[in-house]
């Protein structure tokens with residue numbers, strides 16, 4: 290297949306703590322999305338989802354872009370970029386507008402004004418910037434539950450919006466890495482909160498209506514997004530991920546290498562404390578520079594170390610979600626994605642802590658080369674392509690319909 294730089298191609302770039310992922314998709318004539326190819330390289334200079342070493346991160350992002358161009362036979366000019374970090378926070382706000390027309394017909398401008406006023410209600414500390422203003426619902430003269438007020442009649446319009454914000458300079462550190470390329474530049478079409486992107490890749494409309502919690506557990510961060518009644522109600526990030534598990538095991542078992550610790554997690558790891566493993570042991574080669582050695586560990590000990598970290602992380606997120614009273618509005622349960630969602634026992638642990646169903650989730654509901662995308666690590670990057678598709682759909686659609694499409698998909702503004 291010949292790739293080109295034609296507008297229908299949508300490219301997602303996810304600069305993860307452990308891997309940089311690129312995905313390419315195409316917006317079909319019927320508005321659907323076809324996934325075409327992906328590329329992935331190990332990342333450097335990224336910690337807890339943020340760039341901490343400009344030169345290293347820039348070099349490996351550019352390597353990923355160039356390799357993807359060669360592998361996929363295309364030129365990458367524009368991307369949809371994922372952003373995350375422990376500084377990201379969110380708030381639900383309400384804004385009001387007086388309907389301006391003499392006929393009382395609500396216009397897109399009235400909607401914009403109400404949403405802008407909702408956004409203005411976010412108290413931003415110094416240096417914080419708003420990443421997304423997601424429209425939730427509207428009220429016309431106090432009547433709630435209006436998804437798209439354009440064209441309806443009323444005097445007073447109120448908008449509920451979910452605002453996601455973070456520290457501007459921390460986002461800029463990531464954006465600056467895209468300016469290193471000399472031959473051609475990579476322009477950012479949209480920057481998207483990673484957790485929001487992941488939720489777009491794994492949830493369908495039914496999941497959002499029923500109420501869902503998405504946890505994307507990567508190497509350095511856990512992004513979370515809560516949907517209730519089809520709307521995004523809460524988002525956030527904990528700077529905890531697989532790297533913490535590796536460190537915990539490294540210290541807990543006094544191992545000499547991170548690679549060894551990672552291998553033990555993959556081969557013997559579980560976060561569910563199963564009494565039947567009591568007394569079982571595993572032999573692990575711990576070769577160092579001097580000699581090949583073999584050590585024996587209690588399986589239970591490994592599981593206790595891994596359980597402690599994930600248990601703590603899940604309880605923090607549960608408490609945040611439950612403190613906003615959202616637990617009764619989440620009918621579909623918890624969707625676990627990101628590489629660490631593969632951890633054995635995580636589904637069981639999540640079910641017991643949240644007291645609701647939990648499932649391992651990967652991108653679903655797409656056409657094209659779907660096999661290479663059906664991995665939990667790919668949720669963010671596939672969601673970026675989906676975000677680009679929705680944004681392009683809005684640009685193509687008539688005035689007013691865009692807002693409806695966005696609302697229909699539970700999408701960001």
Ligand SMILES: Nc1ncnc2c1ncn2[C@@H]1O[C@H](COP(=O)(O)OP(=O)(O)OP(=O)(O)O)[C@@H](O)[C@H]1O
Pocket residue numbers: 304305306307308309337338506507508509510511530531532551554555558627628629630631632633665666
């Ligand atoms: N089978 C597995 N069992 C346990 N952990 C796993 C498994 N496979 C991958 N992981 C872990 O998943 C993590 C990588 O996942 P992912 O690619 O989603 O992270 P990332 O996007 O690079 O990081 P982040 O989103 O935090 O910036 C690593 O910590 C890796 O050790």
Ligand SMILES: [Mg+2]
Pocket residue numbers: 305306483505507508627669
């Ligand atoms: Mg990630």
